[in-house]
Amino acid sequence: MTAVLVIEDDDRIRLALLLALEEEGYTAYGAASAEEGLRRHQQTPADNILVDLMLPGLDGFECIRQLRRDDDVPIVVVSARDDTHDIVAALEAGADDYLVKPVAIKELTARLRALRRRARAGTAVSVQVFGDLEVSAEAGEVRLDGRPVAVTRTEFRLLCELALHAGKVLSRQQLLQRVWGYDTGDERLVDVHVGRLRQKIERDPTNPRHLVTLRGLGYKLQR
Amino acid sequence: MNRLGLRARVTAAFAVGAALLAAAMALFSYDLTRRSLLEERERTAVRAAFFDAAVVRSGLDTDAPDIAAVLGSLDTGSARRPLLHRDGRWYARSAEIRGSSVPEELRRTVSSGTPAVQRVRADGQPALLVGVPLSATVSYYEITSMREVEETFQLVALTLTAVAIMVAGAGAALGWYATRHSLRPLTAVADAAERIAAGDLETRLDPATDPDLTRFSTSFNRMVEQLARHLERDRRFAADVSHELRSPLQTLAAAGSVLQRRREHHDERTAVAAGLVADEINRFQRLVDDLIELARAEQPTNREPVDVAALAGEVCHRHGLPADLVRVVPPGAHWQVDRRRVGQILHNLVENAVRYGGGPVAIRLGCAGDGTGVIEVDDDGPGVPVPDREVIFDRFVRGRAAHDRARTDGTGLGLALVAEHAAAHGGRAMVTDRPEGGARFRVELPGCAG
Numbered sequence: 258m259t260a261v262l263v264i265e266d267d268d269r270i271r272l273a274l275l276l277a278l279e280e281e282g283y284t285a286y287g288a289a290s291a292e293e294g295l296r297r298h299q300q301t302p303a304d305n306i307l308v309d310l311m312l313p314g315l316d317g318f319e320c321i322r323q324l325r326r327d328d329d330v331p332i333v334v335v336s337a338r339d340d341t342h343d344i345v346a347a348l349e350a351g352a353d354d355y356l357v358k359p360v361a362i363k364e365l366t367a368r369l370r371a372l373r374r375r376a377r378a379g380t381a382v383s384v385q386v387f388g389d390l391e392v393s394a395e396a397g398e399v400r401l402d403g404r405p406v407a408v409t410r411t412e413f414r415l416l417c418e419l420a421l422h423a424g425k426v427l428s429r430q431q432l433l434q435r436v437w438g439y440d441t442g443d444e445r446l447v448d449v450h451v452g453r454l455r456q457k458i459e460r461d462p463t464n465p466r467h468l469v470t471l472r473g474l475g476y477k478l479q480r
Numbered sequence: 481m482n483r484l485g486l487r488a489r490v491t492a493a494f495a496v497g498a499a500l501l502a503a504a505m506a507l508f509s510y511d512l513t514r515r516s517l518l519e520e521r522e523r524t525a526v527r528a529a530f531f532d533a534a535v536v537r538s539g540l541d542t543d544a545p546d547i548a549a550v551l552g553s554l555d556t557g558s559a560r561r562p563l564l565h566r567d568g569r570w571y572a573r574s575a576e577i578r579g580s581s582v583p584e585e586l587r588r589t590v591s592s593g594t595p596a597v598q599r600v601r602a603d604g605q606p607a608l609l610v611g612v613p614l615s616a617t618v619s620y621y622e623i624t625s626m627r628e629v630e631e632t633f634q635l636v637a638l639t640l641t642a643v644a645i646m647v648a649g650a651g652a653a654l655g656w657y658a659t660r661h662s663l664r665p666l667t668a669v670a671d672a673a674e675r676i677a678a679g680d681l682e683t684r685l686d687p688a689t690d691p692d693l694t695r696f697s698t699s700f701n702r703m704v705e706q707l708a709r710h711l712e713r714d715r716r717f718a719a720d721v722s723h724e725l726r727s728p729l730q731t732l733a734a735a736g737s738v739l740q741r742r743r744e745h746h747d748e749r750t751a752v753a754a755g756l757v758a759d760e761i762n763r764f765q766r767l768v769d770d771l772i773e774l775a776r777a778e779q780p781t782n783r784e785p786v787d788v789a790a791l792a793g794e795v796c797h798r799h800g801l802p803a804d805l806v807r808v809v810p811p812g813a814h815w816q817v818d819r820r821r822v823g824q825i826l827h828n829l830v831e832n833a834v835r836y837g838g839g840p841v842a843i844r845l846g847c848a849g850d851g852t853g854v855i856e857v858d859d860d861g862p863g864v865p866v867p868d869r870e871v872i873f874d875r876f877v878r879g880r881a882a883h884d885r886a887r888t889d890g891t892g893l894g895l896a897l898v899a900e901h902a903a904a905h906g907g908r909a910m911v912t913d914r915p916e917g918g919a920r921f922r923v924e925l926p927g928c929a930g
Binding site: 270272273276277280335358359360362363472474 | 742761784814
């Protein structure tokens with residue numbers, strides 16, 4: 258049973274989400290604030306976390322940052338705010354996906370399933386080397402100059418997908434499809450994750466050498 | 481109705497004013513010149529006539545004078561022609577001039593002993609006739625041609641007319657030049673207004689440029705600030721409304737899905753009710769999404785290079801349609817458009833075709849020579865009647881095809897959004913007949929290079 262933690266201050270929304278998730282076969286439990294959510298996740302680690310952005314006390318952005326500090330649990334933001342600014346800020350804080358309320362339950366469970374999927378075994382050559390960068394699909398490891406780099410599951414899947422097609426351009430839509438399982442979706446998701454990944458695998462993230470942008474086309478990982 | 485521009489009107493006023501002034505000056509100078517020249521010429525002619533008369537008198541002072549010789553001895557040049565009336569007979573130096581040239585009235589005056597002067601026409605030429613009585617029966621006349629003077633007058637008139645025309649032209653040029661200077665601030669305003677219309681609400685006029693225009697610049701700037709405030713308020717309102725509507729919708733969506741899942745546990749009537757609730761939640765959600773989108777439609781576009789063909793392919797995929805519906809002519813065109821908006825245009829047009837037109841039969845992406853990207857979606861449905869073709873792009877207006885289907889679940893905003901997104905790009909949306917039957921929706925978006 259997959260455990261889902263719902264951090265949402267609106268009692269009715271939380272209750273309805275918990276009911277609906279349980280109906281879909283998840284073990285769901287809720288928290289009415291970021292503090293309570295962090296505590297509950299520490300006591301009983303969840304497999305997925307849903308977070309609202311506007312929370313009393315600690316807000317959603319800070320909550321994501323604290324969860325991300327030592328955990329790669331997939332985090333999905335479910336917020337009524339759909340400002341580009343909020344979306345990018347939440348993704349940069351470490352969220353894996355961003356959904357704008359109201360989310361259909363079918364859509365929500367599809368997202369959770371997609372995030373739980375690990376990088377498909379055997380899709381990538383076990384170890385790929387890109388100069389000082391090393392991606393080991395099977396070990397689930399990324400090394401820069403031989404030192405391991407901590408990446409989230411989503412970042413790792415993104416990197417593996419790019420490594421599998423090393424030297425080829427992948428469009429944002431292709432990446433959305435292959436990494437997030439979206440038929441069509443918000444491309445900012447890809448952009449922000451690429452940005453976060455660059456912070457970790459590039460010596461100079463503003464002038465990337467491994468993960469390069471091809472304007473209007475997409476991204477590619479260079480050997 | 482006056483359709484002339486300010487500049488043309490000022491220029492015309494300058495030209496007319498200058499022309500009037502120049503004409504008045506010309507007429508005045510012409511009159512003055514003419515009068516003094518004529519007087520001068522007449523004085524000379526009279527003096528010469530009296531002198532010639534004296535010569536004639538002394539020549540006739542013999543018993544049997546040879547009149548022809550006397551007249552012939554006069555040094556008159558070509559301009560003056562002598563004529564003698566003696567004892568009821570006329571004598572002239574040549575046949576071309578006769579006594580009939582002298583008006584009867586003048587002859588009588590001169591015969592009575594009074595010298596007289598009159599302007600006449602001789603051989604169709606203006607001339608001056610001077611009559612000098614020599615004795616009771618003898619009078620001397622002299623016809624002086626004024627042709628040269630008339631020619632001088634014509635020349636003067638011509639010159640003055642030319643000067644007047646040139647002055648009028650100079651007036652027009654001055655008006656054109658002066659208005660260009662006084663209209664320059666308006667050009668700055670027009671530029672500023674265009675930038676504001678393009679979404680740059682930071683644009684302001686510099687009130688310090690011209691002291692005479694300070695008040696104008698200040699009110700213009702205040703207007704822009706008001707506008708920016710209104711837009712910001714609207715934007716915030718849309719954001720607040722969207723938040724306030726979306727939160728309860730989330731509860732409804734989640735609770736609705738529980739009802740759906742448990743349908744088999746309900747009795748028949750409850751199951752139907754649960755189905756209705758779930759369907760309406762879906763529709764309500766789409767309506768809210770479209771309304772929020774519409775409230776934001778007027779915000780500036782975010783143009784970037786977009787692979788519109790791929791976008792159209794995704795839309796087809798999402799609707800379960802074959803990707804070969806999309807035809808790109810010519811291939812390899814580069815679109816510089818707002819990805820999200822164009823995606824929505826394609827989505828809404830395809831959805832419209834699916835809902836009301838029996839599904840799209842072709843999606844064409846073209847690029848006109850003038851840089852206009854063209855999106856056409858054809859369907860095989862009943863088409864859109866001519867009277868509906870404008871209003872179908874209005875909010876909450878559904879075409880007849882939509883009304884025929886009682887179970888329509890569209891929001892009535894899809895095509896309005898298409899039109900708004902097209903307008904945001906500076907383009908437009910329209911619908912015509914597909915030649916083979918059905919409707920052809922066409923969207924034109926500037927921002928394409930072949």
